[in-house]
């Protein structure tokens with residue numbers, strides 16, 4: 001009954017606060033859209049300047065989706081790279097091949113280097129094959145009687161298949177499930193935390209303690225009140241990500257919503273819990289780098305197996321670790337409810353612990 | 369007859385600072401009891417302890433023969449805080465309705481009480497405005513209306529008339545006296561001496577101690593002075609002398 005009164009009040013306040021509402025509902029969509037276009041846009045083809053290389057090598061390089069620009073004479077590679085906006089220069093000097101990489105974007109430089117090496121080895125392989133063929137012909141002419149059975153080595157056909165995703169998969173497809181979960185987590189944390197904080201700083205929380213309201217009524221009132229908005233936000237974000245941005249979703253949409261709701265629940269409770277230790281909105285913001293940002297690192301963006309042992313232990317205490325894994329499992333790998341139920345239970349466990357801690361934290365205001 | 373409010377040896381300290389020192393108070397039913405003292409003397413701390421919003425460091429508090437804190441008891445207490453604790457983004461009406469729904473009131477009673485309390489503090493025409501746009505005096509009045517919303521047996525008002533113009537102050541006091549005639553018990557804190565005159569019983573607080581108590585008339589005759597203000601100064605002075613001797 002009293003909880004309902006609180007829920008009603010939270011809803012009225014939220015609906016009146018258009019800015020906060022917009023922050024919660026629209027901001028995640030804007031950020032997701034931006035990231036979507038930033039990350040999944042094709043990297044432009046590397047530009048390689050070439051000087052003195054053989055025709056065969058140049059053909060091979062062109063095969064490798066490189067923009068090859070030939071130069072007849074070459075002064076200094078550095079100068080050329082700057083003037084012509086190249087990503088690298090390949091020079092043939094005698095028998096020596098020199099590759100100069102710009103390396104302003106290391107991942108692009110690595111890619112270019114790999115492609116050049118592949119082209120060189122392909123050319124070498126072809127040359128070797130022709131040499132061998134000539135060699136065989138020569139022998140055949142000199143000893144016409146000897147049977148020469150040199151089977152041409154057939155290049156094995158290779159076809160690639162993918163367990164998860166496909167050849168079109170970009171980094172964004174793997175990243176986006178985590179981002180969807182993280183934005184739900186972040187905005188629910190911030191808004192519910194500041195909501196209860198305002199109640200503390202204006203003295204109304206103290207005033208409530210002079211009424212027969214119970215501490216748990218307050219916690220559940222906030223939980224349900226902000227929870228309603230968290231549900232709406234989750235649904236908007238998930239639908240937008242999967243239907244509008246067309247983020248890869250192989251598993252069930254409902255499982256995605258379920259995981260995000262569990263994350264929102266944890267974020268909401270963590271928000272109101274941490275607000276107990278903040279005296280102003282600014283102090284609430286100070287929790288973001290401490291309590292929220294590290295969660296992203298453990299959510300699956302960075303490979304978990306590569307982390308030091310102690311970091312792997314830390315990860316186990318991060319709600320986003322479970323949420324992120326479950327989301328990648330469902331959206332990218334297409335796992336079902338049964339495969340993610342453990343993660344969901346852990347998230348509910350977090351929620352339960354936070355509910356109890358919240359009720360205890362309110363003891364600061366009234367012992368009963 | 370048993371007291372409505374009884375404090376036995378109540379002390380309170382925040383850290384090392386002793387804010388209340390062994391306070392004994394008895395408030396009888398149907399009285400207007402005034403706590404008078406300069407700001408910083410500990411009045412707010414004392415009333416918060418009576419309501420149960422704060423714990424005494426030592427000592428006991430009983431209200432209606434029930435040990436404080438007690439949730440059921442809060443149904444019988446109307447509390448007006450010194451600092452207005454209102455929801456600024458809600459209207460006056462919504463503030464009243466919210467607090468009303470925290471008490472067990474039927475829908476009709478709730479509506480009736482909201483209309484009554486708003487009318488009493490002359491806020492009826494402003495009920496649909498957001499509290500954000502209220503003046504300081506209007507906020508005080510809304511706080512008072514909220515304290516009255518559930519028709520409590522005991523009213524605890526922490527400096528209710530601060531920032532309220534003389535005319536409205538007069539009508540608020542008339543209402544306090546009327547509530548008393550209904551048999552309600554009222555505990556009021558103030559630092560204004562002329563308000564103290566209107567109380568049945570007074571306790572003068574200074575530095576967390578009760579330096580003198582009794583009805584205004586007794587206090588005046590005891591010190592042989594006509595104004596309570598002087599009583600306060602004199603009682604404080606005697607206290608200082610005693611302190612010096614002991």
Ligand SMILES: Nc1ncnc2c1ncn2[C@@H]1O[C@H](COP(=O)(O)OP(=O)(O)O)[C@@H](O)[C@H]1O
Nearest residue numbers: 382385387405406407408409410411412413414
């Ligand atoms: N939460 C608190 N922590 C520390 N000191 C406090 C706290 N609340 C009140 N005080 C101190 O207790 C003293 C009495 O304050 P208060 O009860 O508000 O006095 P009054 O209401 O008579 O003006 C003041 O000196 C004040 O600084």
Ligand SMILES: [Mg+2]
Nearest residue numbers: 411412413450
């Ligand atoms: Mg005070």
